[in-house]
Amino acid sequence: MANVQPAVISAGFCEHASKRSDVNMAELVNEAVEDCLNKAGSVEWKDIDYVINGNMPAFEGANMPELWMTDHMAAKNKPLLRVTTGGTTGGSVFVSGYYAVASGLYDMVLAVAFEQQSCGNTTVGLASVALGELSIYPSLGYEATRLRRNMGAGAAIGVASYQAMNYMRRSKATEEDLARVVVQNRRNAAKNWWTHLKMPTITIEDVLDTPYISYPLRFGMVCPASDGACAVLFTTEEKAKQIADVPVYINGVGSYANEPAIIGVDCGGAGQTDPCEQLGAVKSAELAYSQAGISFPNKEIDYAEVYSPFPNQELQWVERVGLFEPNSAPEAYLNGVTALNGEMPVNCSGGVNSTNAIGASAMERPAESALQIMGKAGNQVPKTVHTALGHGWGGAINLISHVVMADEPQRKFK
Amino acid sequence: MTLNIDEEQDVSVTKGMIRAEFNFWVGIVMDKFYDGLQEKKFIGTKCSKCGKVFLPPRNRCGDCFAKAEDFIDLPETGILKNFTVTTYKISERKTRNVKKDQIVGLVQIDGADSAMVVPVININPEDLKIGMKLKVVWAKNIKGDPNDIAGFEPIGGV
Amino acid sequence: MDKVAIVGFYQVKPGLDLMMSPYEMLFEATRGALDHAGLKRDDLSTVIGCNNDYYDGKTISNCFKVEAGGAYMKDESKVEMDGAHAVMYGLMRILSGNHKLAMVYGISAPSCFPYESVRILETDPTFDRPINLLNGYTAGGMQMRAYLNAFGLSEEDIAKVAVYNLKNAAKNPLAIPEAQKTNITVDEVLNSEMLSAPLKKLMYPILCDGVTALILAPERQARKITDKPVWITGVGHFNDTYYLGDRDLSSCSSMEKAAEKAYKIAGINNPKSEINVAELFGHTACEDLILAEAAGLADKGKGLSLIDTGKLNPSGGTMAGYTPAANGLTRIVEAVKQIRGEAEGHQISGANKAIASGQVGFCAQNNIVYVLEGGE
Ligand SMILES: [Zn+2]
Numbered sequence: 001m002a003n004v005q006p007a008v009i010s011a012g013f014c015e016h017a018s019k020r021s022d023v024n025m026a027e028l029v030n031e032a033v034e035d036c037l038n039k040a041g042s043v044e045w046k047d048i049d050y051v052i053n054g055n056m057p058a059f060e061g062a063n064m065p066e067l068w069m070t071d072h073m074a075a076k077n078k079p080l081l082r083v084t085t086g087g088t089t090g091g092s093v094f095v096s097g098y099y100a101v102a103s104g105l106y107d108m109v110l111a112v113a114f115e116q117q118s119c120g121n122t123t124v125g126l127a128s129v130a131l132g133e134l135s136i137y138p139s140l141g142y143e144a145t146r147l148r149r150n151m152g153a154g155a156a157i158g159v160a161s162y163q164a165m166n167y168m169r170r171s172k173a174t175e176e177d178l179a180r181v182v183v184q185n186r187r188n189a190a191k192n193w194w195t196h197l198k199m200p201t202i203t204i205e206d207v208l209d210t211p212y213i214s215y216p217l218r219f220g221m222v223c224p225a226s227d228g229a230c231a232v233l234f235t236t237e238e239k240a241k242q243i244a245d246v247p248v249y250i251n252g253v254g255s256y257a258n259e260p261a262i263i264g265v266d267c268g269g270a271g272q273t274d275p276c277e278q279l280g281a282v283k284s285a286e287l288a289y290s291q292a293g294i295s296f297p298n299k300e301i302d303y304a305e306v307y308s309p310f311p312n313q314e315l316q317w318v319e320r321v322g323l324f325e326p327n328s329a330p331e332a333y334l335n336g337v338t339a340l341n342g343e344m345p346v347n348c349s350g351g352v353n354s355t356n357a358i359g360a361s362a363m364e365r366p367a368e369s370a371l372q373i374m375g376k377a378g379n380q381v382p383k384t385v386h387t388a389l390g391h392g393w394g395g396a397i398n399l400i401s402h403v404v405m406a407d408e409p410q411r412k413f414k
Numbered sequence: 415m416t417l418n419i420d421e422e423q424d425v426s427v428t429k430g431m432i433r434a435e436f437n438f439w440v441g442i443v444m445d446k447f448y449d450g451l452q453e454k455k456f457i458g459t460k461c462s463k464c465g466k467v468f469l470p471p472r473n474r475c476g477d478c479f480a481k482a483e484d485f486i487d488l489p490e491t492g493i494l495k496n497f498t499v500t501t502y503k504i505s506e507r508k509t510r511n512v513k514k515d516q517i518v519g520l521v522q523i524d525g526a527d528s529a530m531v532v533p534v535i536n537i538n539p540e541d542l543k544i545g546m547k548l549k550v551v552w553a554k555n556i557k558g559d560p561n562d563i564a565g566f567e568p569i570g571g572v
Numbered sequence: 573m574d575k576v577a578i579v580g581f582y583q584v585k586p587g588l589d590l591m592m593s594p595y596e597m598l599f600e601a602t603r604g605a606l607d608h609a610g611l612k613r614d615d616l617s618t619v620i621g622c623n624n625d626y627y628d629g630k631t632i633s634n635c636f637k638v639e640a641g642g643a644y645m646k647d648e649s650k651v652e653m654d655g656a657h658a659v660m661y662g663l664m665r666i667l668s669g670n671h672k673l674a675m676v677y678g679i680s681a682p683s684c685f686p687y688e689s690v691r692i693l694e695t696d697p698t699f700d701r702p703i704n705l706l707n708g709y710t711a712g713g714m715q716m717r718a719y720l721n722a723f724g725l726s727e728e729d730i731a732k733v734a735v736y737n738l739k740n741a742a743k744n745p746l747a748i749p750e751a752q753k754t755n756i757t758v759d760e761v762l763n764s765e766m767l768s769a770p771l772k773k774l775m776y777p778i779l780c781d782g783v784t785a786l787i788l789a790p791e792r793q794a795r796k797i798t799d800k801p802v803w804i805t806g807v808g809h810f811n812d813t814y815y816l817g818d819r820d821l822s823s824c825s826s827m828e829k830a831a832e833k834a835y836k837i838a839g840i841n842n843p844k845s846e847i848n849v850a851e852l853f854g855h856t857a858c859e860d861l862i863l864a865e866a867a868g869l870a871d872k873g874k875g876l877s878l879i880d881t882g883k884l885n886p887s888g889g890t891m892a893g894y895t896p897a898a899n900g901l902t903r904i905v906e907a908v909k910q911i912r913g914e915a916e917g918h919q920i921s922g923a924n925k926a927i928a929s930g931q932v933g934f935c936a937q938n939n940i941v942y943v944l945e946g947g948e
Contacts, residue, residue, distance in 0.1 A: 003574075003669040024441030024698055027473055045479040051811075057652060058631040061436035063624065063693035064652065067933045068700075068814040071476030077829065080811035080938055081660065084625070084652045086632030092649050096661060102668035105573070105807070120436045253670075257619075257638040257648045283645060291670070395635025399648075438697040470699045476813045495817060498713030500768035505704065509688045518705045518768070520714060520817055529817025530699065531706045539769070544721065560702045 002102035005409045007240035008248040009043070009233050011367035012036025013194040016228035016355045019118040025065055026072035029053075029114045032229035032360075033073050036110070039376075040233050041243050043108065048233075050106035051075040052096050053082055053113065054089040055359030060119040073112050087307070088255075089113055090230065090363025091392025091401025095253045097234045098403070107236045113364075114229035115357040159261060159275060159397055161214040164312035166276040168216065171327035173315060175216055179207035180333050181311035182221050182353060188340065189350025192378035196226040196355040216312075221353075223309035228357030230364045237409055248370040251410035252292035253403050254284030260396035275397050276312075278320045284402040285321040285391075292404040294387070297322035301404075303345050303372045303381060303388040305365035309352045313393075318346055321391055321402065345381045348372070366390025366403040373407050443471040446485055452558035456488040456550075458526055469526040470560075490550045491569065492523035499539045515539055521548055521566050535565035573837050576666050577794035577801035578944070579787050580609025581905045586748050586782030586893045589683035594628065595640040598679050601783035602642040605675065609787050609797055616787075618671040619643035621650040622658035622678035622897050626690045642675055654678070654853065655784060656900025656930020656940050660809060662788050674788040678898035682779035687896060694933070696814065706816075708855070711934040712776065713768030715821045716858040720770065722822035723873030727770045731761035734775045734857040734891065736879040741888025743918040748780045748893035775857040782895035784902045802908045806838030806943035816935060824859075827866035827929070827939040834927070835868070838943035843868040847943075849910045849926035850884050851903040859936055860889055867927060867941060886910065886918045900930020904942060911946040 012035030014020075020028055037045060051073060053066045070076050081100075085092040090113035097111035167173060183202050190200035210220035240247030258280035261272040285297070294300045304323055308314035315329040323344055324332055332338055338346040347353075349368040352361045369388035371377040386408070392401040440448055443459050447470055450457035459482040460467050461475035467486055468475075475482045497519040503512045519534035519542075534542070535551060548566035556562050582604030584590070584597055592600075606613060621641050625633050634650040637643070647665075651658040655678025662674040691708045692701065700706045716730060735756050741747035742754040756774075764774040794801040808830035812819055819825070831843070840846050850869055854860030861875030870878050878884040885891075887906040890899055907926035909915040929941040 003667065021439045022442065024439050024444060027441045030474055054652075056631070057625040060438075061693060062438075062697055063626045063690060064932060065694075065697075067694055067937055068696040070811060070814050070937075071472060071479075072474050074479050075811055076476035076813045077825070078811060079809035079830075079940075081657055081809070082652045083649060083661070084634075085650050086635055096649065096664070099661065099664040099668050099670075102670065103664035104667055105664060116439070119438050255647050255649055256645055257635075257643045259639060259644060260635055280645070284647075287647065395632050395638075398635055398638060436697075438701075440698045444698045470696075476818070496714045496718055496821065498710050498717060498768045498771070500709055500713065500766075502707075502709050502767065504688045504692060504707040504709065506689055506692050508686055516705070518710045518714070522817060527818075528815055530703075531710070531816065532703060533705060544717075560699050563703070 004102050004104045005237035006098045006101035006234050006250045007237055008250060008370040008405065009235055009240050009244040010036050010040035011371055012039060012231045014229045015194050016196040016226045016357055018196065018224060018226060020116060020227035021118065025060065025062065025114070025116045025119065026069040028116055028227060029069055029112055029229045030072040032114065032231040033110065033112060036231035036233055043233065043243060045074040047108045048074055048078060048110045050100045050109045051078050051080045052093050052100065052109065052111045053080065054084045054093040055114050056086060056089060057084055059358065060116055074110060085394050085399050087358055087394030088362050088392045088399040088401050089359045089394065090361055091365065091403070092255060094232060094363045094366050094403060095255055095401055097232060098250045098253050101234045101236055107239060109234040110231060111234065111363065112229065112231045113360040115359040116227045117225040117357065118227050160310040160313065161217050163275045163316065163397070164216050164310065166274050167312045167316050170276070171315070171330060173330040175208060176204055177315070177330040177333065178216065178221055178311040179204040181314050182207050184333065184339060185347055185351040185353040188348050188379050189354035192350050194378065195350040197224050217310055221311050223353050223356040226355050226357040228355065228360050230360045230367050232363065232367050246374045246407060248373045248405050248407065249409045250403060250405050252288030254287035255401045256280040256284040258398040260398045272398065276316045278316065280398060280400045281317065281320040281393065281402070284400040288402045288404045292406070292410055294404065298324065301387050301389055302383065302385040303369060305347055305349060305369045306391040307352050307362055307365055307393050309356055311353060314347065314351065314353070317391060321389065340379065341382050348379045348381055349377065362392025362394065362401055365392055366405065370405055373405060443473045443483060447471050448558050451562040452556060454552050454556065456490065456523055458486050458488045460484045460486050466527040467525055468528045469523050470530055488523050488525050492521050492548055494519050494534065494542065494544055494546045494548055495522050495529050496520040496544060497534060497542050517542065519566060532563055533565035536567035574667055575791040576663055576788055576804050577791065578804065578908050579789045579794050579797045579801055580605045580611065581786040581908060582608050583746055583902055583905055584783045585746055586780040586895055588748065588750060588780055590681065590781040594679060594681055595637070597781065597783045598637055598640040598677065601677055601785040602640065602675060605785040605787050611787065611797065613642050616642060616646055616673050616675050618665050619646050619648040619675045620658045620662045620665070622653065622655045623650065623680060624652050624897050626693060627680040627685055627896055629685055641677060647671070653932045653938070654900035654930035655898045656853065656904060656928070659901065659904060659942070660807065660940055663804060663807065666788050666790050672790060672793050675785060676788065676901065677783060677785035678901040679783040680895055680897040681781040682896060683781050687779050706934065709768040709771065711816065712856045713771040714816065715935045716771050716856065718821035719858055719862055725873070727762060728758055729876050730775055730858045731758045732876065733860060733879060734761045737857060737860070737885060737888050737891035740886055740918060741892035744887045744892050745916055747888050748778060750778050751888060751892050771856060777890045777894035780893040780895055782893065782898050784898045784905055786901060786905055800912045802911045803945050804942055805945045806834035806840070808833030809940040811938040814933070814937060819935065821935055823872060824862050824866040824936050824939065827863050827936060827941065830939045830941045831867040834941045834943050840943060847925055847927055848883055848923040849886060849907055849920050851887060851889065851907040851926065851928040852885060853890055853900050853903050853930050855890065855936065857891065860885060863929060863936060883920060886915065886920050900940070903930060904928040907944050911944060
């Protein structure tokens with residue numbers, strides 16, 4: 001239990017799209033920061049005493065871009081920290097926002113995560129997750145001409161298809177089950193103002209009609225590449241009570257690291273042989289729940305946002321973080337348990353499957369969960385949300401962020 | 415791409431280059447600035463709160479965190495705030511000593527509160543003085559990008 | 573601020589090219605820090621790394637540093653700035669009460685990447701990058717000119733600082749041999765190659781491969797782990813605007829604010845007399861003076877007097893060998909060694925209160941400074 005109880009008082013977004021060519025990176029970030037401050041009641045930018053930011057560094061070809069974007073993220077003459085952990089970046093930035101307040105050093109902390117993917121070449125960026133270790137391939141007997149194919153395996157779609165195969169083998173999930181997840185996400189996205197792929201009438205057949213990208217994942221199941229930014233304001237319990245109508249208390253955080261999957265260190269073999277096992281996510285969730293005093297996540301959590309660019313991941317994560325029994329998620333989705341008006345709504349924001357501004361995505365998960373607790377989400381669930389979680393993953397599916405939030409501070413848990 | 419493993423040194427060297435193109439959207443206010451360059455004109459922005467004028471323009475003032483989206487035409491003349499002389503050319507790929515003096519100036523356009531890092535030309539390095547008046551020299555081929563600024567030269571020679 | 577101590581540390585002996593894989597280097601450092609503190613990896617509860625994807629030439633390079641960094645199945649994260657910034661995150665995690673033992677490391681291998689070119693990627697892509705004149709050399713040159721002009725100093729004065737740093741490096745066993753110059757003279761510095769007038773080559777640090785790691789613990793644990801805890805009693809962190817034209821380059825306002833905050837937390841009223849040692853991350857010999865003045869160790873324009881006292885960068889500072897992403901951590905570790913009385917060859921006698929700093933950005937845009945104290 002943290003010495004100081006951190007709370008979220010506001011979350012802001014910019015409009016996400018495949019190409020936000022109307023703004024540069026600094027202006028894109030600024031939109032989210034302004035939106036966040038506008039929704040933060042009496043808080044002015046001058047009250048902010050710590051700023052944390054992050055994005056996926058290699059995608060835009062800009063190193064530490066926050067340095068030139070300082071003036072646009074309200075960080076001039078304030079401390080500015082950069083936290084980046086690949087796809088997990090947004091979640092890691094969120095967690096560091098929590099720690100900045102929990103440490104007692106700062107009491108009004110702005111966290112910003114962003115990505116303007118249309119500036120760069122994301123596939124090259126992702127391929128280089130594997131490419132750094134490329135040189136070892138010839139010694140393993142690979143021909144140079146086959147390297148291209150390996151690059152494909154190293155990039156996210158490759159990892160995800162292995163994950164999907166493993167998950168489908170375990171759970172007997174079908175392609176239709178995967179398509180169902182996509183349909184739920186994209187229909188939800190249509191009702192949330194800032195999202196990218198809005199498809200209010202999409203059907204399972206529509207998804208299954210698209211060609212395979214990498215079996216069993218079809219084109220219609222893959223997340224888009226988006227431009228976007230998200231900003232969240234953290235403060236102490238005392239200040240949050242004065243400022244916000246419904247302060248959202250962060251009661252548990254976990255960010256365990258596993259060994260890299262698929263592409264091990266120096267290609268010395270995969271650390272994780274089954275990339276859908278996800279011990280890091282299980283342990284991160286356990287830590288966060290124990291901090292938050294949650295013993296039965298499947299009963300005590302009212303709402304969840306998990307990081308799932310691909311539909312199989314959504315099924316896998318909701319199980320790993322303890323919301324459903326192993327291999328039972330496909331059935332839950334079939335029965336509408338995870339729908340907007342279900343018992344355990346998941347990703348009502350539309351999820352990463354509908355909008356993926358990579359650096360921002362893992363922050364948008366807890367940010368949307370916080371908004372659901374506040375009752376201010378773009379696609380608000382009808383039931384009252386008391387406790388919600390926001391999950392993120394990144395790296396070679398080995399880095400995790402897991403945040404548990406509630407409308408009551410943690411010590412008051414019965 | 416070629417791969418080359420040097421076994422004697424027990425180190426692997428990967429040669430060749432992976433091309434990754436980056437296109438930075440210039441954004442709301444720089445777009446206008448680029449348009450201005452096309453017409454050989456400097457367009458800056460003004461902070462809606464403190465009135466500071468920025469060139470190159472920014473759409474937010476760092477001191478006030480207020481909008482700076484009011485455009486303002488600025489002259490072609492300014493002063494040299496600071497300078498340095500280097501023979502090095504550092505690109506995104508490598509650092510080279512081109513053995514030729516290049517003067518890098520921090521030039522504040524008259525009426526602006528910010529300054530830009532630009533080339534200073536048509537002057538010997540020893541004649542440079544902080545505070546001296548300069549005037550822009552436009553490139554021969556105007557393309558509507560920052561390199562339309564060929565440099566700044568002293569007004570009326572030295 | 574609750575007391576947090578540095579209870580163990582390790583610096584891999586840096587070199588121009590260590591001929592080691594990053595994971596070997598990193599493992600040596602993290603294992604070394606644990607051994608130094610007499611701890612096991614199991615004792616750690618959190619790990620904060622510091623590296624930079626552009627320096628490593630690899631997207632999400634930290635995801636492969638999990639095992640060697642000691643972070644497997646640990647609550648971990650990564651800061652992409654200077655190592656000193658990563659210590660801030662580690663400190664926050666300890667102060668929160670959630671964690672009892674934090675490992676912080678910083679790593680890079682400039683033998684494998686063109687550092688000056690990578691710095692171009694830090695510039696504003698809508699103006700400075702197409703113009704392509706703002707870089708580490710030219711920013712250093714303009715900063716030095718601003719400093720000399722503001723206080724009527726000469727290039728010789730900065731050369732004296734470079735000589736002082738390089739002579740100090742000669743006494744530091746962990747400085748790179750290329751920087752250890754016992755007999756260097758002011759003339760040699762002034763006659764060295766011009767990087768960007770008036771900045772000379774010998775006023776600029778030499779890049780080297782390296783890793784530095786340290787371990788943080790709260791008071792109760794720290795007292796059990798070591799007899800010589802070094803306490804972080806104050807910390808300040810500030811960021812200035814990017815635009816050089818908006819800043820007074822002859823001073824450093826972000827360092828001034830950071831130091832002021834750190835002193836306030838540590839209860840230091842007179843840094844000039846109270847601080848015995850300052851290990852500051854200046855990117856050039858000139859910046860060392862600017863930062864020392866901004867930290868209140870000397871009056872503005874009078875930083876040169878510090879080299880007579882010997883309390884500025886006794887290790888040689890950044891000039892002893894510069895490892896991006898680790899340098900700030902190395903500064904902290906050097907200050908810790910001084911307080912523990914373990915700075916072989918360059919010990920300042922009676923050192924008990926020190927400051928150490930880290931930075932990123934052109935002309936020290938973003939500074940973080942720690943006050944470190946020994947004793948109870
Ligand atoms: Zn203003």
